[in-house]
Amino acid sequence: MLGYSRAVRDGDHIWVSATAPVDIDGRLVGAGDAEAQAGHILSVIGAAVAELGSSMADVVRTRIYLRSFADLELVARAHRVAFPVNPPACTVIAVADLVLPEMRVYIEAEAKTAP
Numbered sequence: 283m284l285g286y287s288r289a290v291r292d293g294d295h296i297w298v299s300a301t302a303p304v305d306i307d308g309r310l311v312g313a314g315d316a317e318a319q320a321g322h323i324l325s326v327i328g329a330a331v332a333e334l335g336s337s338m339a340d341v342v343r344t345r346i347y348l349r350s351f352a353d354l355e356l357v358a359r360a361h362r363v364a365f366p367v368n369p370p371a372c373t374v375i376a377v378a379d380l381v382l383p384e385m386r387v388y389i390e391a392e393a394k395t396a397p
Contacts, residue, residue: 289330296340296393298330300347303385316353316386320346320360323389328364336395338364343371347388351376357387 289298303311303319312318328338346357354374361372370391380388 288326289334291334291336294394294396296331296334296336296395298327298391298393300345300388300390301326301330302381302388310382310384313384314386315356316348317356317360319385319387320357320389321363323387324360324364327389327391331391331393336393339368340393340395341365341370341391342394343392344373345390346372346374347377347380348374349377349380349386353386 286299288301289296301323303322305311305322311322324338327341331337331340344361346361348354348357351374357374362369380386
């Protein structure tokens with residue numbers, strides 16, 4: 283609908299758009315399950331940075347948008363799995379509404395890598 287790129291690289295910076303918990307066909311993954319949704323999103327982010335010649339180890343910042351702070355512990359668990367060593371700077375924001383009621387989380391990321 284917006285016409286956007288999943289990720290953009292400019293020199294040694296990569297920006298990954300806010301990523302929803304949907305599969306390649308646009309179907310929701312992990313309805314109502316914040317941890318499953320976050321895990322899926324982080325795998326999509328990992329594939330996006332890899333496609334641009336980077337890795338999750340190069341991610342320097344994530345922004346997590348939660349439907350409710352009640353999901354923070356579950357999302358944090360998935361985040362720790364994705365970033366077991368040297369986790370990125372992270373901001374967590376609660377938002378009043380996401381695209382679908384079953385969506386619990388969106389995540390965006392920034393990476394820095396060799397030019």
